[in-house]
Amino acid sequence: MDDGQTIPKYAPPDPTKSLIENQLELTPLAKVSPDLFTNTRPLWHPPGARGIFGGISIAQCLCAAQSTVPTNFTIHSMHCYFVLAGNADIPIMYHVERVREGNSFAIRTVRAMQRGRFIFTSTMSFARVGSGGKRLVEHAEPMPPKIPVPKDVPEDALDLTSGADDMPYITKRVGILNIMSPYPHKKRTHQWVKACGKISTSGGHQAHLAAMAYMSDSYFIGVIPRIHKIWRFASPPLTELTTVGTDLQSNSKVHSEIDIREREETPALEGELLEIGMMVSLDHTIFFHDPFKVKADEWMLTELESHWAGNGRGLAYQKIWTKDGTLIASCVQEGVIRLTQDIPNINKESKSRL
Template identity: 30%
Template structure:
């Protein structure tokens, strides 16, 4: 089990280790997580790596804002084109276009900042049980097998797909047999194996992991999921703010809520805390949650 976890994390790091094609031009590979197109977190994480490789050492990403423009083709590489928008003494900005088949599939603007002292305040961490004793997603999916006949055949592989991130929901939600509940959820997560001590890499991995479960939060009041027949779901945009150094190979709590859904779109928000209650990131995302007729 340990060897498998290490292999999954090594594969994720390989995805984030982009090939250099030219100055400010990179190429990344994709992995099939069982969906119909490239996982949005993968594209955002790779775009973050591409942008980071073009800034001055010591400048770390403090925010990113991205739009998912087209579905990604899992069978083809993705080219990342970085544009230098600004280099200042404290801040730097980069625009990244992820390109496939000659067209952008994702567009991101990221800002980088050198470390500075300043005023500090934060929202309190929710009081929830710790990750120890909670069932992981890998364990929960075995409990869902009896409901596989309700899932479109094209999506059944996604149920059994293992990933490099250990996800442990405080209150599990069966995506194959969803009930209706309040639009909020709490999920502990971490990489399944140790990562190199590189803060820029940890922020790229967090960008990748921040796309898990977020859109799901907007589905909770409606009793539907990605696996519900007729549902069409996709991330539309994604914003992420880093508030301080973090370690994605240690437990982090993702506290998510959805303030509203309308016009086939749902808005989800998230706060990410360390085990000791420090707020290290904030997230917001709007996603498509459309039920197709016929």
């Protein structure tokens, strides 16, 4: 970087790192501030989305915060707010505020900015490893049984030099539990997810945590229209960002109530096809239960559900297990859910300020 240059040019892909590590890597801007970072490579803008994939801001805020805490501290919770849609053509500035330095806990707030405007903010808490003591109160919900783990195929490992336009993770949907129930809050959707390729040893457990945080935003709030049997969108759905792999429903003894083709063709209400006009994430929370067991380049099972939707919003919950059944994270997300007849006549700038 030239002496007079504040923001470095984008770096070429690092072939020693996985695609997801390449997309999430940050560059310190020490000449400006010791706690200021920017994205090292271009940002991923999914086809049909208004801006960058929200998981990028979630994960890069975590990466920035992780670089400012001692190595014997690890993330246990993060609370995020989406403020404005991120522009893939403009670098993001991540400013870390060191809120607390305690013996057992450290707190960081990270603000993401473009053109001097906040687009995203997150507050994270880190716990010192082993600070809970030797005797512990412990319990965990087990993974749903009889859901087959997908087989690994060569296509799962993308070229490490792939560009920013490539999705760095893979999902394989399983199905919807209790799909015939008249009560949306009793339904559960399941899918398997993992990063493409292998995360580098040099990235350490921090790289796996950032990758899982990135993927936790995949089709999250989108569970709400699914459990209402709303399959139509006025435009490409903002959260339809997954690669649908082999249909595992036929092999799952849990999801066997209805054929997937019949499900997708079933209207929400007889004689009326409801249509989603706007679906935008507002906030996102992750609780990391067992950080050192997170292996984001191995299959992880996610379970999505929603206890409530109304007033143009909806609340979704997510649990994440390792393939061997360890509950590693719980997530909550609220978002705007508006049907086409509910969309006010507002311009794009107004939408971005929701």
